[in-house]
Amino acid sequence: MPAKAKAKQSATTVQQADGATLNGLVAVGEGRRRVVIERVTPEIDGGRYPIKRVSGDSVVVECDAFADGHDEIACAVRYRGPGESEWRDAPMQFLVNDRWRGAFTVDAIGRYSYTVIAWMDRFATWEHQLHKRVEAGQDVQVDLLIGAALVHEAAAAAPEAEAAVLRRYEQALRNGDAEAAFAPDLAARMAAHLPRRFVSVYERELQVEVNRPLARFSAWYELFPRSAASEPGRHGTFRDVIARLPYVAELGFDILYLPPIHPIGRQFRKGKNNSVSAQPGEPGSPWAIGAAEGGHKSIHPELGSLDDFRALVAAARDYGIAVALDIAFQCSPDHPYVKEHPEWFRARPDGTIQYAENPPKKYQDIYPFDFESSDWQGLWRELKSIFEYWIAQGVTVFRVDNPHTKSFLFWEWCIAELKREHPELILLSEAFTRPKVMYRLAKLGFTQSYTYFTWRTSKGELIQYLQELTQSEVREFFGPNFWPNTPDILTPQFYPGQRAVFLTRAALAATLTASWGMYGPLYELMHHVPVQGREEYIDSEKYEIHYWNLDHPQSLRHYIARLNRIRRENPALQRNDGLRFHRVDSNYLENEQLIAYSKVTPDLDNIVLVVVNLDPVNLQSGYVQVPTAEWGLEGDFQAHDLISDARYLWNGDFNYIELNPQTTPVHIFRIRRRERDQSGFEFFA
Numbered sequence: 189m190p191a192k193a194k195a196k197q198s199a200t201t202v203q204q205a206d207g208a209t210l211n212g213l214v215a216v217g218e219g220r221r222r223v224v225i226e227r228v229t230p231e232i233d234g235g236r237y238p239i240k241r242v243s244g245d246s247v248v249v250e251c252d253a254f255a256d257g258h259d260e261i262a263c264a265v266r267y268r269g270p271g272e273s274e275w276r277d278a279p280m281q282f283l284v285n286d287r288w289r290g291a292f293t294v295d296a297i298g299r300y301s302y303t304v305i306a307w308m309d310r311f312a313t314w315e316h317q318l319h320k321r322v323e324a325g326q327d328v329q330v331d332l333l334i335g336a337a338l339v340h341e342a343a344a345a346a347p348e349a350e351a352a353v354l355r356r357y358e359q360a361l362r363n364g365d366a367e368a369a370f371a372p373d374l375a376a377r378m379a380a381h382l383p384r385r386f387v388s389v390y391e392r393e394l395q396v397e398v399n400r401p402l403a404r405f406s407a408w409y410e411l412f413p414r415s416a417a418s419e420p421g422r423h424g425t426f427r428d429v430i431a432r433l434p435y436v437a438e439l440g441f442d443i444l445y446l447p448p449i450h451p452i453g454r455q456f457r458k459g460k461n462n463s464v465s466a467q468p469g470e471p472g473s474p475w476a477i478g479a480a481e482g483g484h485k486s487i488h489p490e491l492g493s494l495d496d497f498r499a500l501v502a503a504a505r506d507y508g509i510a511v512a513l514d515i516a517f518q519c520s521p522d523h524p525y526v527k528e529h530p531e532w533f534r535a536r537p538d539g540t541i542q543y544a545e546n547p548p549k550k551y552q553d554i555y556p557f558d559f560e561s562s563d564w565q566g567l568w569r570e571l572k573s574i575f576e577y578w579i580a581q582g583v584t585v586f587r588v589d590n591p592h593t594k595s596f597l598f599w600e601w602c603i604a605e606l607k608r609e610h611p612e613l614i615l616l617s618e619a620f621t622r623p624k625v626m627y628r629l630a631k632l633g634f635t636q637s638y639t640y641f642t643w644r645t646s647k648g649e650l651i652q653y654l655q656e657l658t659q660s661e662v663r664e665f666f667g668p669n670f671w672p673n674t675p676d677i678l679t680p681q682f683y684p685g686q687r688a689v690f691l692t693r694a695a696l697a698a699t700l701t702a703s704w705g706m707y708g709p710l711y712e713l714m715h716h717v718p719v720q721g722r723e724e725y726i727d728s729e730k731y732e733i734h735y736w737n738l739d740h741p742q743s744l745r746h747y748i749a750r751l752n753r754i755r756r757e758n759p760a761l762q763r764n765d766g767l768r769f770h771r772v773d774s775n776y777l778e779n780e781q782l783i784a785y786s787k788v789t790p791d792l793d794n795i796v797l798v799v800v801n802l803d804p805v806n807l808q809s810g811y812v813q814v815p816t817a818e819w820g821l822e823g824d825f826q827a828h829d830l831i832s833d834a835r836y837l838w839n840g841d842f843n844y845i846e847l848n849p850q851t852t853p854v855h856i857f858r859i860r861r862r863e864r865d866q867s868g869f870e871f872f873a
Contacts, residue, residue: 223306237631238395260312270298336361346381408705409441420735440752451479453520456552478523516589603633636667670697688849760787774810795859801847826872
């Protein structure tokens with residue numbers, strides 16, 4: 189029997205390990221703990237922050253564990269769920285070089301705790317030594333009596349049904365039956381019932397924040413409610429958005445994100461294309477929040493009433509769509525907070541309030557909060573209450589505007605308080621800032637984040653960035669959400685207006701990560717004209733109301749709908765941890781214009797291979813490398829293109845692909861292996 193073979197055991201409820209530290213000295217029992225536990229993963233910043241998972245996930249834990257001498261050890265992951273006081277153990281298996289691995293499943297939403305325990309495995313040590321003595325032909329009578337004593341101890345601790353079986357094994361050992369010592373059934377029962385002595389416990393109790401599945405797999409659609417009217421020349425309402433829901437559902441999105449819906453300030457109101465002064469009748473920017481009609485807990489009167497908003501939330505829910513609101517912690521000069529709480533804002537020497545600036549840009553229509561206010565506690569409580577107000581209206585998904593310009597300590601406190609009462613909350617961080625700041629916000633509790641995808645356009649840039657997001661420690665806490673456009677961002681690759689660019693960027697966003705979003709209907713209508721010298725849309729909806737013809741013949745609505753349907757029908761695309769890039773060769777050289785990657789479920793039941801032509805002008809071709817042995821593909825297999833519904837018969841590791849940007853710049857293949865049914869009929873599944 190291999191020295192490191194460990195019998196399987198089911199997760200069981202266990203008691204706390206013995207021993208404690210007393211006045212810095214070693215208490216009774218503590219000094220006899222011999223196993224060392226090190227390098228536990230996953231662990232974020234020494235356990236300061238939780239890792240993140242969604243309900244139903246398996247949390248895989250590894251550690252280094254070893255002891256003095258040659259005795260065998262055993263390890264287990266110890267864990268408990270939200271509200272649980274009792275710990276449960278899941279066994280860990282030996283890998284190599286003192287490395288161990290175990291796993292447990294998280295079923296409930298909320299905070300789980302986990303750590304690692306280890307102890308000297310007395311039965312495995314005895315069994316291993318007995319095996320060597322038997323092989324050497326030595327007398328093992330005394331050894332069998334030692335084993336019988338261990339089995340007797342386990343029987344005394346086991347339930348009666350188990351104890352009866354163990355007593356039979358004990359008697360067999362006392363009768364000199366060496367073969368009984370090596371029965372796998374005995375090893376399993378001993379692992380479950382032999383009392384553990386001198387258990388070592390890892391020095392840190394680690395955390396898992398478990399969210400609902402929508403936190404990882406989601407498709408966001410952003411629209412301005414005031415531009416949702418069914419005819420031009422009218423301010424849109426929530427009722428108009430309700431009428432738009434079938435369209436959003438047809439596109440396949442499950443989150444409808446609305447920019448701020450509150451009253452808009454009148455002082456220093458911005459006009460068309462962010463002009464300093466608004467003309468009469470211009471609506472202003474929704475992010476300049478607050479007017480005589482109210483602030484962050486009020487609704488712009490032209491959008492409708494609170495009852496109308498509640499009706500929208502309910503109607504969207506009937507379509508399987510969650511309404512997400514924009515939380516922008518800033519005020520217009522007209523906001524009631526400015527008069528009621530001037531201490532929450534930074535005063536200038538001339539007595540005026542400091543408006544928002546990003547030199548040389550000035551935003552006179554916005555006052556930022558001062559998180560160094562003398563009444564910072566009152567400010568914190570009020571800002572948290574804004575979330576709570578909209579949660580009470582049925583909103584559990586929020587997009588947070590520029591969280592990196594607010595206090596980190598505030599976010600850590602606020603999110604923890606909110607999720608204690610509402611663990612189902614999903615928070616999308618709109619922080620286009622430095623990586624360390626983005627990652628800190630994720631650690632503090634933001635569920636998802638916008639990313640640099642918008643500016644990663646070449647093959648090398650995409651591969652490097654995705655490897656950082658999915659193959660480093662970042663994957664444990666950061667939830668990437670890829671957007672090809674936003675109301676603030678129109679990147680240069682779109683400026684020529686090439687249809688292929690819109691097709692490929694949407695496909696990349698929808699398949700590289702499990703969550704993606706787009707700002708519509710500008711994206712599906714392929715709007716592409718920027719403000720001169722800036723990465724922004726000209727005639728932006730941020731400053732004016734538009735009417736959109738959703739039935740335009742050039743619309744990408746059917747393509748977008750197909751992308752989202754492919755995502756829903758293929759579990760491999762609903763995770764980020766199965767992403768892998770593949771080589772594509774043309775004339776024995778890597779083709780830098782063809783990017784290929786796959787996502788695979790752990791059981792290989794769902795294999796998706798994506799190939800994208802990054803060249804919007806020229807046809808590109810090459811041979812994509814497929815790991816047939818790793819994927820269990822023998823002989824011919826089928827590559828079913830889920831975009832065009834074409835099916836290709838492939839064989840071997842290198843297979844030819846050709847993508848014309850004028851017709852089909854993207855392949856999304858479902859790889860199907862050859863199967864045979866009971867009657868001998870062959871098919872691809």
